[in-house]
Amino acid sequence: MSITTLADKINEANAEGRTALIPFLPGGYPNKDIFWKEILELDANGADIIEIGMPFSDPVADGPVVEAASLKCLDAGVNLKWIIEGLAKVRSQISAGIVLMGYYNPVLQYGLEKFAKDANDAGVNGLIIADLPYEEGVEFRDLLAENEVALVPLVGLNTTPERMKLYADGGNGFCYFVSVLGTTGDRDSLPEEIKVGLKNAKEIFDIPVALGFGLKHPSQLIPLEGLVDAAVFGSALIRHIDDGKSSAEFMKVWKK
């Protein structure tokens, strides 16, 4: 699997004149039995990249919806091994790019080298580690790159152009722009200052820019026309599934 896959996936969607779609679900949600079916359904209904959460007991960057969902998965016995082995089995049926998202400690305990290798073998294209800023992540980024897995940089409203440049130098996959000074969770409106941040990111990164945290409805993207290459949504999708509705139905609203 090539390291440019994630950027390619987003570029392909953009070439069709649409924002790429990146749904997020915690591994094993809503339960272990139907999780992979949900992933296949997201893939079949227009996901360009799918983010699978790696549950952690202390998810500092997450809001209440994602945290509760992740803890439920942990209680059900989900771990990295379950996610990676399960993915390896279904990967050939998924055309979307696959990104794993989580926190550093479970990955560290799994073993950084083993993780990089197993993730690549299972068809993972990228990794997002919420609590691994640039300074702590350089060596792991290189190790992942050797295994053709991108370490996706996360930046936000308070990230200076200087720090964005750090991430951009050698950053791969796509740039994940966090829409709010806050945690994951859907919000009704996005801050106005987001435009300046996105413009900076678009200039500094030569990989696509995805917007995430707080997205609830496609109309939120209209004022950001031309500044966002991909949209990530987690809490809104989790809520939708909690209401007993299908992933396909959720994707329909976003896929235009």
Next chain:
Amino acid sequence: MKRGYYGDFGGQFVPELLMPPLLELEEAMGRILKSAEFQQEFTRLLKDFVGRPTALTHCANLSRELGFNLWLKREDLAHTGAHKVNNTVGQALLTKMMGKPCLLAETGAGQHGVATATAAALLDLECEIYMGAVDVKRQSHNVRRMELLGAKCIPVESGTQTLKDAINAALRQWIANQRTTHYCFGTAAGPHPFPLLVREFQSVIGREAKQQFKERTGEMPYMVVACVGGGSNAIGMFHEFVNEKSVKIVGVEAAGTGKPGCTNSAPINLGTPGVLHGMNTLLLQTDEGQILPSHSIAAGLDYPGVGPEHVHLHDCGRAQYGMVNDSQAINAFHVLCRKEGILPALESSHAVAWVLENKDSIPKDANVIVNLSGRGDKDMGILEDYLKQHGK
């Protein structure tokens, strides 16, 4: 050594959104802490408000029995009843000089919450305290104290509803309110520069102890001992002695009930390396890196991690870290009450207990200073419950 590291431990494992406020804090520390304005005001507050220097008490009765000299550094005599206030007054003053109007803090037992609310009231800062919902119930007395001091106490319903979740909630809140708010972290742990900042403010304990002891005896102590939760009172006592090679340094962790496999708060003795709350340290965790709940009868020791500098002092052999269980701590509590007329906090009782348990390995006539990190009034409810459960 890498910036923000103690040997292999420490670092800044936080979401990128928290890097700017951490860098801002580091910059402010460099600029403000050394200024004459800060130093004068901090020294004045420590003296006039906190009540420093705290006494160094020679325990004559116990020393006679033990055959060596037991001294107590009396942080229980500091305002609000524990060492915590040294740190919160320092951080509140720094916050004020940084031009931020709000303080945010986590608390487990409530001691750090009370100390933060106290400093906030003194310096006219708004104050929000996050506290696990389980702890809010266990420590309702301290919740009322915080509210009287004008702070807002917010129960945290997620996770295990204890200190570690209160830290998660406070970090989340700091992400959102970083422009107006300083996170007044309660112990010498967390992401850089907190272990350094908290040590800076707590090292007054060791500085005073060394000077007072020298004045009284003309010597260096044989050993200094302190309990370790996150490790702030201990690093405060140890820092001044780390370069005094003749002085033995002992930290004391909480072994819980002490039964094999029991829930404990002893990550240096029983934990494994990992990353939590922004630091690479030793943790109570599963093989898969999920954080385990901790337990100690001393609420202030009840934390699954520990400050990174302690792990380093342990690794390089400069300090030794022992363990004391609940019943040994309770015993030491009673001994100190009866023999010396001092009600120690259950946290500090762990440090006293280590000395009692290891008395045979301490030379005759040696001088041992134990940091009495706080007073025991706050623990009366816990003690009564414990004694009832154990049929006493």
